[in-house]
Amino acid sequence: MSTLDIHLQRSPLLTPDGDRLIRNLRQHPDAPRFNYETGDRLHPQDLDPIAQFRDLLHTARGPRSPKLPGEIVARFNRARTLVPFLRRNIPVGADLERDWHTLPTTSRADLALRPWDFVPDDQPLDRLIIYRTAGTTGHPVSVPHHPMAVRCYEPMIDFALERHGARVDFDGHSVGCFLVGAQIRTYTYATVLNNWNGAGFAKLNIRQTEWPREGSQSRYFAEFAPKLLTGDPISFAEMLRMDLPASPAALLTTSVAMSPALRTRLAGHYRAPVIDWYSMVETGPIGYACPRGSGYHLLPHDLHAEVLGPDGSPVAAGTRGEIVVSGGRNPLLPLFRYRTGDFGSMDYSPCECGDPMPRFLDLEGRQPVLIRAADGTPVSTVDISRLLREFPLLLHEFTQHADHSCELVARTLPDADPDAKAIAEAMQRLLGAVRLDVRFDPQLGDRLEGKATAYRSELMVEE
Numbered sequence: 001m002s003t004l005d006i007h008l009q010r011s012p013l014l015t016p017d018g019d020r021l022i023r024n025l026r027q028h029p030d031a032p033r034f035n036y037e038t039g040d041r042l043h044p045q046d047l048d049p050i051a052q053f054r055d056l057l058h059t060a061r062g063p064r065s066p067k068l069p070g071e072i073v074a075r076f077n078r079a080r081t082l083v084p085f086l087r088r089n090i091p092v093g094a095d096l097e098r099d100w101h102t103l104p105t106t107s108r109a110d111l112a113l114r115p116w117d118f119v120p121d122d123q124p125l126d127r128l129i130i131y132r133t134a135g136t137t138g139h140p141v142s143v144p145h146h147p148m149a150v151r152c153y154e155p156m157i158d159f160a161l162e163r164h165g166a167r168v169d170f171d172g173h174s175v176g177c178f179l180v181g182a183q184i185r186t187y188t189y190a191t192v193l194n195n196w197n198g199a200g201f202a203k204l205n206i207r208q209t210e211w212p213r214e215g216s217q218s219r220y221f222a223e224f225a226p227k228l229l230t231g232d233p234i235s236f237a238e239m240l241r242m243d244l245p246a247s248p249a250a251l252l253t254t255s256v257a258m259s260p261a262l263r264t265r266l267a268g269h270y271r272a273p274v275i276d277w278y279s280m281v282e283t284g285p286i287g288y289a290c291p292r293g294s295g296y297h298l299l300p301h302d303l304h305a306e307v308l309g310p311d312g313s314p315v316a317a318g319t320r321g322e323i324v325v326s327g328g329r330n331p332l333l334p335l336f337r338y339r340t341g342d343f344g345s346m347d348y349s350p351c352e353c354g355d356p357m358p359r360f361l362d363l364e365g366r367q368p369v370l371i372r373a374a375d376g377t378p379v380s381t382v383d384i385s386r387l388l389r390e391f392p393l394l395l396h397e398f399t400q401h402a403d404h405s406c407e408l409v410a411r412t413l414p415d416a417d418p419d420a421k422a423i424a425e426a427m428q429r430l431l432g433a434v435r436l437d438v439r440f441d442p443q444l445g446d447r448l449e450g451k452a453t454a455y456r457s458e459l460m461v462e463e
Contacts (some may be wrong), residue, residue: 007022009039011039011194014192017198018192030212030216032220035188035189039191040192056301057300060302062356071327076334083336085106085110104337123332132389149329151195163288165291166275167249169227171197172199176193177199177229178202180229183382184207185205187203189203217242218245221244226248228248236262251266253275253277278296278299282335282338283303285299286323287299287360290351290353294359295347297355299357300328301357302328308322318347321343324339325338342363372400374432374433388423391422392413397456398454400458402458406437410441
């Protein structure tokens, strides 16, 4: 079987040029040790719906209010009989428009315990793919996805780039994007994306252990000259430290919020806009940073956001609370009042940047938390989450104190009885000889003010 045939299994729309580009990315003398194979899994019938979604990102934008949109009411009136979770939890006879704010919310814990309860009965599963959350905000969760929904990311990235004056012309003969990580272990791969005209894409781990020789990262970046860089702030900070060569049209930050100091350094070093991106694996993109610095505009037109107070009731515009979202475009996971665990307020007034969509203000989401091992080596929270997923835990809170001692509080899965000593020993193999206390709390995450805060540190993240 040729490499083209192998790659076609994961990218049915792949062209011979795309196959050559993948091979160039994988077989370059300085290429990293890629450990995964994947593709965009798009079929011809997906292209028109994605093109329509791209158009609607522009044409369906307009002023919003806290009032529930009619299309959300209609969607969940259909879904309430097809989604097992909704059948159990929406009372018979409930009027969604009238009773919306009295209906139960859904959460990460619900999804972690029974993800299949959120898949509509009438959805075929032949194209089901499972994404696992990275674990930056808690114990990783398996999330059912449809390839077409995932590939709506590219139109939303394009929209955010254009709003910041960074339009990128993607083509099938060059690399469109590097997704940069700096972790002990993560999936790495090279592919092409048909939504970007077959442009190359690579997910990279820039730690030296993943590359064939000293300087390979710099030579690889220089050779393929990605037009866009995406990654989390800690990985971008490591790029700066390593002085990796790049001339991207923009840097798009994912997963966690970026500090102003790091943003300034990145923008100056790479002479490109640095765009914050508010997104979750479960929801997909939610917002993008306003070009005028006025919060985060709601990005997708098919998502409804509300803000709830500590008692679960909606709060007035401008009042802080937990951000809850409904809708989206994933047919295998219709989001029903999904609690993000992030906090902020909503502003529905006109914005001077010209985007009529409402804004999230004072967004208190996932901040970068850099844990340090006993020898001072930085340890990514993703690596800790990956270790903890080997144990039957639902949620956790991990804290590192100024003296480097650590504390882990965890909520176990129902009927599970994990060994605290085994968890501590596994953690110390990762962190070294730090003092570590492990205990279990069956009520963790049940607080009214929101979900467990997965990671805290009294140590400073170095810019």
